[in-house]
Amino acid sequence: MTTQQFSLIDQAIHFALSKIELQLSRQPDFPHITEGGKWVYTKDGVWTGGFWAGSLWLAYSETKDEKFRVAAESFTERLLERAGDDRNHDLGFMFYPSAVYGWRIAGHEEYVRAAVKAAQSLAGQFNPAGNFIPGWGFFGGHDWSGSVLVDTLMNLPLLVWASENGGDPHLLEVAVAHATTAIRHHLRDDGSVYHVFKFDATSGAPIEGDTYQGLSAESAWSRGQGWAVAGLAMLAGMTGRTDFLEAAKRAASFVESKLASDPIPPWDYDAVGPDVPRDSSAGAITAFGLVRLATVTGEKRYLQLARSLLEALSTRCLSSEDQESVLAHATADLPHGLGIDESTAYGDYYFLKALLAFRDVDSRATR
Template sequence: MKKLIMLIIALLITLSSRIYSQSIIDIVGEQLIKKDKIFDGRFPLYTENGKWKLSDKPNWFAGFTAGELWYMYDMTGNEEYKVRALRHSDILIKYATLDNTHDLGFIFYNSCVKAYQHTGEIKYRDAAIKAAYMLAKRLNEKGNFIRAWGRLGTDDREGLMIIDTMMNLELLFWAAKETGDYTLYDIAYKHAITCMNENVRKDYSSYHVIEFNPKTGEVIKKRTHQGFGDETTWARGQAWGIYGFAIAYKYTQDERFLNISKKMADYFISKLPADNVPYWDLSLTDSDALKDASAGAIAASGMFLISELTSLKSDYKKYLSEALQIIKSLKDSYLFTKSIRAAEEGILIHTVYHFHNKWGVDESYPAGDFYFIECLKKEYDYNKAEYFIEKTDQRKNI
């Protein structure tokens, strides 16, 4: 009898958890449709007093809305999400030859690659592969790094490498496998090695920017662009490293990348305040410092990936637990439903896009929304695997 009561209690807890998760998915989905209607084919930048600032030109955020819609479609099967995601992907196809940014992975992996995976339509594959080759052209062979900014053929910031680029490598890895052209793989691998050697400090914190002499490949300076200071650790940059090196390990099986990812995650975790959501720079300790919920979402998603990739049960439990704790805090306190402002058009609030330029400070911006929804999807998949019992004989014994 006691076992039966305990089983019933466990089932009720599971059911309430799943109902709660579903309600979050529904609430977020409604807000996503609302904001997509506001965008109306334009590209979001960040919110200001809760309202979106928009651009007619694509930026590094341009693929995130499509990615959010794909995740919602995967969780719900609602065709409206798919229709809207394809609309975004169609808009982006003509921008596959952008030659002034390393962010082609952010833009095209989350839109056109996902569109191709969902539909099999060759136009999306072609656009993503074209974008991958444009990204490959940004390799500086002297320094073995992918140039972050500046138009190709110019000397505009041609010696700068940033840790963010680790997240764009997935487009190269995917395109290498898709085309059989493993020069794309080699370029991604070389960049990851350089980033590991130059951006990651001995204590596994990170520099945001590495400045090279583009003619010789020698390092001139290590500094920040968006962090508090050159020797501090920008929270989102550390999160890019956690996630990006885990991705690099996924495609290469180079154990160094997984080890770096875990060590960077450990550093990130050690700097978290009580609510498990980081200050915008990990070196800040004043409780009045602004939080960056987007860095929390990115890091949590990266820790989910670590837990999937590791062969150690202890690491699986550790990084999964940390990811779930961060996600719980984001859902409980950093969702737009918690805002007291008259307008709140984003999804994840209390994020910091660019502190120094005063862009999206304590606001919402597309990367925050995307990685939060990605975390919801990963939590959804985890719960589904945890609670759905496949075998008939096991179901009969409940």
């Protein structure tokens, strides 16, 4: 990597850390998404609280500044009582960046106990008839018992980790079963993914692909594509399963074909036109997944695409001085009018996570 490229990544890391430090002096709840560049907060973290706690753990890991550790512990501990949620497919998002990563850094055993309990709560929602964990059990007053979200792939690493850290070995079986179902039904022939796939909740029989946040049932919602790349790459690395690895490579190849002309993803890869909103959070998540895929495969093409994404995000999507986030120009949920050209807690987290991972992997590759 050239000095200029290294400097750009390093500067983006410094910028992200400075924005996280500024956030510590603001409202003492969990940042969720922004409105007009200012954070909207939640007291219990809804499904995004783990990303703020995770950002603080990343900041402490990078700087060893005690104020980040104190804050990270405080926000992680506030999430621990959510470990028993029994209608929540996002427990991996909540507990992997916070409790699991915090345990690795600080060694708090109560984090292990809570993360294993959260994994058991996640696995407890498993539908054995269809071999899936349904999505959004608590969301919007709808019946989601037969709907499976591609996002759930990123929650499965919690199950794999827990099966190796005091949890029931059955947790791994649930993770493998759900991922296999997702590969069979979410992943299309061209490597794109359905956001939602519907099943009969009683028999488990597959019904049809659908979307909730994408352009249409048959389109490729870019953040969902990022969840697929990252989730499958993580699962492939954690389990060693070649079917997961091949699925991750197919999903990544689709992204590669779509970002050839512009590395910042549109909110949906099938949305066209000069005024189509971008989704920097999809770019950050995808970049993280590509770095993980490069680590598993040793193929430089994935690292090169991750670098292209991270450099574009670092030059075109960093927030301004009057915006409170790290990464601007995200699209949280366009069909429902939420967070359009704003910022998200998960975008900020995966941007810093991807930057740090890229720096470390690339520095090893160029020694």
